[in-house]
Amino acid sequence: MHPCGDIVCIIKQESIILQFSRKKISESSDGDGCKRCNCKKSRCLKLYCDCFAAGIYCAEPCACQACLNRPEHVDTVLETRQQIETRNPLAFAPKVVQHVTEPPASNCGLEEDATHFTPSSARHKRGCNCKKSMCLKKYCECYQENFYLAIQCFLSLIVCEEVHFPSFGKANVGCSDGCRCEGCKNVFGQKGEFGMTKDVLSDEESNEIQDASLVSNSNIMASEDAVRHTEFCSPYNSTPFTPAFQYLNHEKDASKAWFPSGRYFVSPEPGLPSVPPFLASPKSPRSSDNDTMSETTKEILDLVSFDLESDYGNVETGNEISESHQEPGKTTLVSHRPDSQGWTNNLILQSSSRNVPYSSVKPSRFHGSPNTPVSNLSGTKHQELLDLDHDLFDVMQDDTPEILKDTPTPLNAVKVSSPNKKRVSPPHSQVPKFDSSSPARFRNAVKFILKSVPSFPPLTPCINPKNGSFEQSGNSQNCSGSDQDHE
C-alpha cells in the first residue's frame, strides 16, 4: 500500500466521496504530512515498530530515530526479522485468519489464498488482552482490526467492488474466545460476556465514544456483519446482485487506474459484470475542495503515486465509462481528479435513483443469505445500522448533481489508519468544524479517512501467505511529498 496516503471517504446525503491522499491528514499540521512510525529506541527493528511489524521499510514519512529498518540495512532487517520469527513464528503472520469455526468457504471471495492457506493450526489471532479499555478503543487490537475491516467492507459495499487493504488480515471479527480481555465491550465481540451485542452503543457508556466514533462503530457493525456473511463479501459469488453503478469519468484521457488492482481494490472476477476500475481524471474544474476538506484536501496526493508505488504494471486503463448521463436507479460513481497538480483524487459516488439500488441490494446482501445468522448478532443494532444505511442512501436518492461540483460538508469524520497497524489515529472526529449543524446526525455525512500503509517491500516475501500483500517492490516507498527527510 501506499506509504503515506490516506483515503478520505466522505459520505454525504447525496454522495459518497472518496479522496485519495498521499499525506496523512491528521498530522498535516506538522507539516510533515505523513508520518508513520515514531520509534525512538527500538531502531525500528522490533515489533514495537509498526513499520517493521508490518513488514515494510521505514520511509520518509517515518519520524523514527536511528532507524535501521531501511533498505540500506536490508541484511540487518532480515536478520532481525528472522530472529524474531524464530522466537515466534507467528510474529509476522497476518493477523487473524478465518474464523476457527467457519470454513474458508465463505471467504469474502477475495484473497482465497489467505483462507486456503490458513491451516487451522496457524490461526494467528491471539486476541487481545485488554484490561482497561474494554476493547472500545484503539488500544485494543481487535477493535482496530474491526475498524479497518469495517471500512474495507463498507467501501466494498459502496463501490460494489471488493475493497481490499493489503496486509490487512482477514480480521477476526471483534473479540473472540482467543481474547483474554476483561470487561470486553467490543461491539463485535463474540465473547458475549456483557451482552455487548446489544445496546453497547446506545448505552450511556458511549460517552467514551465520540460521535464520529459511534458512526464508525455503526458502520463497522454493518460491514462487519457483511464481512461475516458471504453474501456481502462475495457480491460476485452467487448473489444476483447487479451493480447498478455507473462510472463516470470527467475526463476521458485519464489513462491511469486508480487502484492498482490487488492493492486497494480487487478486480471483479471474470464473468462478472465488468466493473471497471476507478479511473482518475487528470483534472477537473473543481474548485470547491477548499470547503470541506480544506485542510485535508490540501495535502491530498495523487493516485499516480499509488500506482507507482505498487509498481503494478497492470494498471487498467479501459474505461467505457458512460458519460454523465445518470439513469434512475443507478448510482453514479464519478472519478474525480481536481487539482491541476494532480494533487487530489476524488471518487464520488452519487445516487440518482429513486429506487436506489442500495435499498434492494444492500438488504439482500445483509440479510440475503438465509443460512447466515445475521439476526442473532445484535438484531436491534443491526437493524439500526441498516436503517442508517437506508437513510443514507435514501437521502442520496435525491439527485443533486451539483454535489459533484461542490464539496460536501461532512458533519462527522472518521479517520482510519493503517490496517496492519497496532494503533492508529483516533476514531473520533478531528474535524471540529463539521460538527456544527447536526448533533448526532451522522447520517448526513460521514467522513472516513483511510490511512494507507506502504506495502511490504523486500523483507520476507515468503512470510506473508497472502499473495499480493507483501510486494517486494524494493524501495519505491517514498512519500513524494517529501518535505521532511528521514532521520
Add this chain to the structure above:
DNA sequence: GAGTTTGAAACT
C-alpha cells in the same frame, strides 16, 4: 505539544 494511559512486545 506535553504528559498520561494503555497493552503489546520484550525481557527475565
Add this chain to the structure above:
DNA sequence: CAGTTTCAAACTC
C-alpha cells in the same frame, strides 16, 4: 509459563 520492563501508539489535557 508468569512477572516485569520497555516501548510506541492512543489518548487526554
